[in-house]
Amino acid sequence: MKKVTINSVASHAGVSKKTVSRVLNNEPNVSAATREKVLAVFKELDYTPNPIARGLAQNRSFIIGCLYDNPSKSYITRVQTGALEACKENNYNLLIHPCEFRGEALINNIEQLLQTSRLDGIVLTPPFGDFAELVAFLKSKKIPYARVASALLQDDSISVRSNDEQGAFEITEHLINLGHKSIAFIKGHPDHSATQQRFKGYRRSLASHGIEFDERLVEEGNFSYHSGVDSARSILDLSPRPTAVFASNDYMAAAVLKLATQRQLKVPDDISIAGFDNAPIARHIWPGLTTIAQPVEEMTKQAVTQLISHIAQPQEQPYQVTLESRLITRESTSAIK
Amino acid sequence: MKKVTINSVASHAGVSKKTVSRVLNNEPNVSAATREKVLAVFKELDYTPNPIARGLAQNRSFIIGCLYDNPSKSYITRVQTGALEACKENNYNLLIHPCEFRGEALINNIEQLLQTSRLDGIVLTPPFGDFAELVAFLKSKKIPYARVASALLQDDSISVRSNDEQGAFEITEHLINLGHKSIAFIKGHPDHSATQQRFKGYRRSLASHGIEFDERLVEEGNFSYHSGVDSARSILDLSPRPTAVFASNDYMAAAVLKLATQRQLKVPDDISIAGFDNAPIARHIWPGLTTIAQPVEEMTKQAVTQLISHIAQPQEQPYQVTLESRLITRESTSAIK
DNA sequence: CTGAAAGCGCTTACAG
C-alpha cells in the first residue's frame, strides 16, 4: 500500500498540489467545486497531512516543552493541567521534560532536548525560571520561553507569578489573630524563589505585631513530604513546643500533621498547622489544612497562552503579571486556648 | 544573522553536506582529519541540526504520545515517570495527551492529535487500552501502540499489566485472616478493566472462605477521591456497620478514612480500611493505608521500551507481560475485636 | 481562481 501524500491527492483530484494545500489550510481563492472535489479525495484516500513536512516548510513544530524539577508531584500535575489547556485552545501539543541537573549538565541536557525535538517554545516552571544561565542559553538559541512563578525581573520576558510574600503574610496574620505567638516555620527548597518570598511574608507579619523572630523555630525543608517529616520531628521536640506551625507547602504541612497525630497531639487543639498551595492533599486529610490557594493552573495557562501568541507575533509587549492568592481556612488551625 | 544549516557547515568546512551528515550521525568512513575539521566548524558556527528536517527525511519524530483519562492524578504521575524513563534511555521525548471523550469524539480527537504532531508511537493507559474502537483506529493508521494495565488480549500488541485479580484476592484474604467477615467493597471506574478484576478477586476470596457475598456492601466509585466520599457515606450508614472496607484504590480509601475519622470512629479499632495502588497518599496520612503495591512505573516503562524497540524493528515478537503486585500492611487494618 | 518552481534542512541510495 502506497503512502498517501499531497501528491497522490493532487493527481487523484486532477489539481495542483498547491490547490490541495489551499483547501488543507482553509485558504480562500478556491472555487467551491474544486474544494469539494479535493475534500472528497481526502476521504476516499483517507489522507492525513504529514505534520513533520508542514513543520519543516513552516519552520515550526506546534510543540511547547514544559521543563520542571519539583519535589511536589501535585504541583507538576497542576502545571501540566494549565499548560495543556493553553495548548489545546491553540492546537499546540505539550512535551514534558523533567530534568534533575543543575549548571553545566542542565544546559547540555536542554541542548540535547532541542536536538531531538524542535520546540516552538519552552515553559520554565520553578525553579528553572530563576536560573540565569538557562535563561541566557535559551535567549542565545533564540528559543521563546515563558516563566512561571519566578522572581520578578525587569526584562522583556513573559512571566506569570503569584504573590508569595503576601500569601505568607496573610496566613501568618491568620495565626497571630488566633492568638498564636510561637509559630514555627518550615522553609521550602532553597533553589525556589518562592522560598525566600514566603519566609519574608512570615517575618513581615511577625514584625508588624511586634513578635520577635526566633531562629530556633525555623526549619529547612525542600517542599517534599519527606523533608516535612524531618522538620516536624525537630519542631515537635522543641520545648516549649510552638503552638502553631506554618509549612511552606501542603505536603510538608501534611507531614507535620501526621507526625503530630502519631504523637497523640490533637490538631488544632494542641497545635495549629497551616500549609501553602491548596494542593489536593490539603482537603484529603483530616483535619483539613488551612492554606493559601495559589492559582497554579491559571498562572501556567496564562504563561503558555502568552508564549504561543508571542511565537506567532514576536513584536508584542512583554507580559508580566502577578496573580492573587487567597487564604482558605479549614480545620487545622484554631484559636489558642 | 543567517541560520546555520548543514549547508553552511559544509561550505565552511570545505566538504560535502553528506560528509557533514556522516559526522553528525557518527557514521564510519570519515577520515579522522575530516571529522575533526567538521567538528571544529560545528563549534565555530554553533551548529545544531534541525530535528524536523531529520524527521522528514527519516520519517520519524522520536516522540511518543501518552494518552490518559484518569481521575487519579497520582496514577498519571506514576505513568509519566515510567514512560519518561524509557524515553530518556532511548533518546525519545514524551508528549502528553489527556482526553476526556469517548466514542466518535475520541477518535476525532486522536486524529487531530496525529495531524498536529507526528508520533512514532502511542502508549495507551487505562482505560484506553480496552477501547476496541481506538485500538482498531490506530491499527488502521499503522501507528504503533502499547497497552498498559489493560485486559489480556490474544492479539499481537504490546501489553504490560499487573495481576489485579490476584492483588484484590490477597488483600481480601488479609482482612479475612484478621477475622473480618463483613467487608464492604468500593468499585472503581466502570470503564477500567481493573475494576472488574479487583471485584473478582474480592469475591473469589470471600467464596474461598465460605463468606456469602452481600450486594448491599458494594458501592460504585470511579477512582476519584470524591466518589470515595459518597461511597463512604453509604457504607458508614449501614447497620450493622461493616467491620472493614476495601476500596479499589487509595484515593477512595483515604476518603473513607477521613469520613470515618470525622465521625469519631477509630481506625483500625472500629473499622479497618484497605486500598489499592500504594499511591503516595497511602503513606502520607495517619493511620497509613494497608494496600496493594502495583508497579505502575515499571509497567509503563516496560511498555514504552518495547514500543520503541518495536518501532525500530517491527518484526519482533509481541510482548505481553503480567507483573506481580504485593501486599503492604500499614496501620489502617487490624484484627477484629 | 489556479499552478510551476523553488525551497525548508536533512538522509538515502548510489557511484566513484
Next chain:
DNA sequence: CTGAAAGCGCTTACAG
C-alpha cells in the same frame, strides 16, 4: 574515504 543527485511532504513567493 567522499560526493552529486534525488527525495522526504509540505509551504512560500511569484506569475498568470
